[in-house]
Amino acid sequence: MKRHYLHLVMSLLAGACLAAASCSDSDEDTKLPSPNFPEAVSATIEAGGTYTLEIEPNQNWEVSVPTATAAWFWIQDETQKVWTLRGSAGASRIVIGVAELDEFDDTRVCEVTLKMGGQSKVIATITRGTLERGFSLRTCKLDQYGDFEYGDSETGLTYSYNEGEAESIDLTWPEGRTDFxxxxxxEANYDWAINQLPEWVxxxxxxxxxxGTKVEIRIQGNPSAYPLDGAQDKLVFIDKNNLDAKVEIPVTIPSCRDIFDVTLDKELKFNAAAEIYNSMNGDWSPGTARGSVKGIRGARIYVIAEVTDRWGNTGLSGDEADTKWxxxxxxxxxxxLVIMDRGFTVGTEVNQGDARTARIIxxxxxxxxxxxxxxxxYDIKEEYQPYVFATLTQQASPGPIQAANPEGMAEIGTLFEKLPSTHWSLRELEVDDAYKLTYTKAWSNDPEATLTFERDFTGYKCYDADCQPLSDEQNWLSVRRVExxxxxxxxxxxxxxxxxxxxxGNIAAVNCLYDPNADIGGTDIGFAYPEYVTGATLEEITSGEYYEQYAEYGAPIYHLTYEGETTNAVMNVPTYSSFMAQGDAESWLTAESYGPTQIYVNMDSQTAAEGVMFLYGANWNVVMVIICTLNI
Structure with a gap:
């Protein structure tokens, strides 16, 4: 029994050895090959791009990218973003995705690792390309007058800009503007900000x-820090995400020492009551003339008065005693402020004496x-002539006699003015006040020529031009009382x-002159703004067919011609109350009143035409004849 048991054990051991030998021979037959890693590659990919790796591993494999770079790189597995991907032996395609995030300064790098057969190797190094900063600055176009050109509805911009990028920003002060x-x-492809600017901006x-947004900015000078002699500095733009990334644009500002501009009417008229004349309304009103002077501190206003000595000689004076009026x-x-547009007013005191004149410099x-x-x-020096900005006149104290209707007098060719207190006739005729009454027409003694008296007279005496008494036979002067x-x-x-x-005693003397050729002043006939008129001409007629036809009216005759489209043809004309086209011309010839001494004539015809426009005074006397011709 014991021997039988031993035999069984030995048989089992022998079988086990055979089995072991048989198993060892099978493992040798199925041993795996060495991993066949591809050659490593390097590539730079722009933001938002991809990179494809073609691999053919001979074993099961695993590809991965670091999770530390997950914000910028990943493996695209169909629609999924992954950072590790596995597969079996055979051809495979690996797609590396790159984020679209815009970065300008940091270079992002990703290593792609392949693992198989217990080994690993970096098979690709992918670099994400940085974005180049783009910055564009353009300055405004200037028109022919040196002012800024405005944009249009197409661009949606306020101004129109030069095509090329600006190398500098040059501040300017166009006429009519209020600053540099x-x-x-x-426009830039990053978040930007102005980081630095000169103190004078x-x-x-x-x-x-x-x-990607277009931004309009108006770079303006700082009025409290304008450099008197001009300056150059820089405007600094930064990337809000990288303060070291800067764009510096030179900026210049001109000298402001020579900036100087004055606004003031060239003619200032005051009556004896210190009221100013309004040429638009044709009347007098309380008040002063307003002006302004733009420049650096130190600009000065001077009054130079015309003075007459006891012998009647006229000169100039800047003395306070002569200019304080x-x-x-x-x-x-x-x-x-370094530069100021400073307002000022000019007025007068009430005049108790002769007419007076001053110049404003x-x-x-x-x-x-x-x-x-x-x-x-003897006169304003030549170098100061350009700085005479106004001539101021003040009427004399009216004294005991006045014109009831000065404007009406002008319509009938009459002028009434006071003579200076130094006039020789005052001494000869023993009067304190003397006047001059000029008639130029047969109807100059119409009711508009009425004179009013502070003291009612009881009689009058007549004298010739030399202040000698006129006899009844010689006398050609008379006085009639009216209401x-x-x-x-x-x-x-x-x-x-x-x-x-x-x-x-004597109240006053009146120098009486009847002379059809006398110059009685009044409005200078012509275009109100001749420098801006286009398509129109205006000529005085003193002879020829037109003159012979209309001379009977005793009024100035002018020929107004329009050639096609006409602009700014408002005219200065004698004082008038109404106007009317003659005959058939009423259908196409009309006018617009711009006050008692200005008018604009309309010629509304589809074909060439010619007609006549009459201007009438208060008594329906003709004060101007305008021959109107339309050439189309």
Whole structure:
């Protein structure tokens, strides 16, 4: 039994050895080959791109990318983003995805690792390309007048900009503007901000921009820090995500020492009551003339008066005693400004004497003088002539006799004015006040020529041009009383004097002149704005067919011609009350009134045409004849 058991055990051991030998021979027959890793590659891929790896492992495999770079790289498994991908032996395609995130400064790198057969190897190094910063700055176009060109509905921009990128920003001060400035258009592919600007540039209302957005910015000078002699500095733009990434654009500002501009009417008229004449309305009203002077501190306003000595010689004076009747008031200087557009007013005191005249001179700081009398010799010195910005006249004190209707007098060819107190006739005729009454037409003694008297006269005496009494046979002057005053009649073309008196003595003398060729002033006929007129001409007619046809009206005759499209043809004309086209011309010839001394004639015809427009005074007397021709 014991021997049988031993035999069984030995048989089992032998079987086990055979089995072991047989199993060992099978493992040798199925041993795996060495892993066939591909050659490593390197590639740079732009943001948002992909890179494809073609592999053919000979074993089961695993491809992975680091999770540390997961924000920028991944493995694209059909529609899924993964960072580890497994597969079996055979050809496979691995797609590496790259994020679209815009980065300008950091280079992102990813290593693609392949594992198989217990080994691993980096088979690809993928670099994500950085984005190049794009920055564009363009400055505004300037028109032919040096002003900024505006944009249009197509661009949707306020201004029109130059095509090329600006190398610098040059501030300018166009006429009519209020400061140094330059509109710019900025566009970049990153979040940007203005980080630095000169002290003489004001902080713009917009200082930041988003990628791909066009931003308009008006770069303006800082009025409290304008450099007198000009300057150059820089405007610095930064990437909001990288303060070290800068774009520096030079910016310049011109010298402001020579900036100087004055606005003031060239002619200022005041009556004796210190009222100013409004040429648009044709009337007098309380108030002053308003002006402004733009420049650096130190600009000065001077009044130079015309004065007459006891012998009647006329000269100039800047002395306060001679100029104090002109009242100039200036706005206070703003201490915070380098350049100021400072307002001022010009008025007068009430005049108790003769008519008077002064000139208003405004000088920039660089030309200012301490003594106004340095500005002239016998006349204003040549170098100061361009700075005479206005001539101011004030009517004489009316005294005891006045014109009841000065505007109406002009319509009938009559002028009434006061003579200066130095006129020789005052001494000869023993009067304190003397006047001159000029008639130019047969109807100049119409009711508009009525004179009013502060002291009612009881009689009058007539004299010739040398102040010698006229006999009844020689006398050609007479006075007729009318409601509210009196009218002087002149029977012939001549010159003489009438002295009015009452129980207290002589009241005043009137120098009477009847001369059809006398210049009685009034409105200068012509275009109101000749420099802006297009397509129109205006010529005075003094002879020829038209003159012979209309001379009987005793009014100025002008020929107005329109050639096609006409602009800015408003005319200055004699004082009128109404207008009317003659005959058939009424259908196409009309006019628009721009006040008592201005008119615009409309010629509305589809074909060439010619007609006549009459301007009438208050008494329906013709004050102007306008021959109107339309050439098409």
């Amino acid at each position: 400035s330059m509109p710019i258009l900025v 004001s902080t713009p209302s917009v200082t930041v921009g988003k990628p 002109v009242i100039v008031e200036e706005s206070a200087w703003d201490e915070e 405004v000088l920039p700081a660089s030309m200012a003088v301490s003594d106004p009398n340095e500005l002239f010799d 509210g005053g009196a009218i002087i009649d002149m029977d012939r073309e001549d010159e003489g004097y009438i002295v009015f008196y009452d129980a207290e």
